[in-house]
Amino acid sequence: MPFIPAFKPLSADFSRALWFVFHEDRLLIKANEGTDLIPRSQDLTKYGISPIYKQYLGSLDGLPCYAAELTCNQIEVDNFAFKGLRELFFSRLEEELIWIAGRANQLVDWSRSHRYCGRCGHPTKDEHDERAKICAHCGLYNYPRLSPAVIVAVCKDNRILLANNTRFKSGYYSVLAGFVEPGENLEECVAREINEEVGITVKNIRYFASQPWPFPNSLMVAFLADYAGGEIIPDPSEIRDAGWFTAAKLPAIPPKITIARQLIDWFANNH
Numbered sequence: 412m413p414f415i416p417a418f419k420p421l422s423a424d425f426s427r428a429l430w431f432v433f434h435e436d437r438l439l440i441k442a443n444e445g446t447d448l449i450p451r452s453q454d455l456t457k458y459g460i461s462p463i464y465k466q467y468l469g470s471l472d473g474l475p476c477y478a479a480e481l482t483c484n485q486i487e488v489d490n491f492a493f494k495g496l497r498e499l500f501f502s503r504l505e506e507e508l509i510w511i512a513g514r515a516n517q518l519v520d521w522s523r524s525h526r527y528c529g530r531c532g533h534p535t536k537d538e539h540d541e542r543a544k545i546c547a548h549c550g551l552y553n554y555p556r557l558s559p560a561v562i563v564a565v566c567k568d569n570r571i572l573l574a575n576n577t578r579f580k581s582g583y584y585s586v587l588a589g590f591v592e593p594g595e596n597l598e599e600c601v602a603r604e605i606n607e608e609v610g611i612t613v614k615n616i617r618y619f620a621s622q623p624w625p626f627p628n629s630l631m632v633a634f635l636a637d638y639a640g641g642e643i644i645p646d647p648s649e650i651r652d653a654g655w656f657t658a659a660k661l662p663a664i665p666p667k668i669t670i671a672r673q674l675i676d677w678f679a680n681n682h
């Protein structure tokens with residue numbers, strides 16, 4: 412059974428629960444016989460791990476899943492360690508657990524950064540019947556924040572536009588992406604981002620797929636587009652290098668788990 416998200420648990424059965432415990436943005440992982448695991452309730456009890464905050468996430472294969480926060484990163488047990496979310500992509504944790512960890516991290520981070528009302532400064536409270544925080548003083552509601560972003564595979568004949576972003580620590584090349592601005596729709600965002608980052612125009616913009624991206628709270632909405640006109644002139648504040656690549660001669664590209672890679676794989680399989 413896949414992960415089933417929910418706001419409230421069906422029963423108060425903590426005993427079999429999986430705990431996605433964070434200290435700041437790092438997740439507590441238990442190494443066990445060559446694999447990585449998410450700690451269970453019995454681990455928390457056994458090792459005296461007591462989170463200051465918890466939220467129910469849903470269930471995985473019938474097991475309740477909780478997001479939780481620890482104030483201290485000292486866990487005095489050899490096979491426990493905190494790992495950053497990006498490190499999880501290269502860990503031995505199952506992919507489904509990585510995505511639940513991403514969901515958990517966003518909710519813990521949202522809770523941590525909305526303890527006080529952004530309008531009047533008074534403390535907020537968790538709502539009882541939905542995932543929201545309310546200010547008892549002025550009534551302002553806060554829902555978990557998502558920042559939509561577009562990511563685009565631009566094709567020109569049998570080539571794809573790939574760029575090395577100044578934010579990339581490694582030398583890989585990827586498709587272009589950018590955050591949606593207030594007042595624009597997703598297609599307008601695609602056209603603007605491509606034009607701002609490399610100076611070309613695009614046409615025939617169509618939806619491809621989407622993916623939650625918890626770094627820290629994006630929803631990546633992927634598109635395909637065709638080259639319309641202009642020469643590539645990278646914006647040096649964002650793009651170190653950009654160019655057109657054939658499927659036979661791709662540079663180093665992002666890992667399989669990313670939607671960027673799914674776009675590039677789609678191109679390679681269709682050109």
Ligand SMILES: [Zn+2]
Nearest residue numbers: 528531546549
């Ligand atoms: Zn308020």
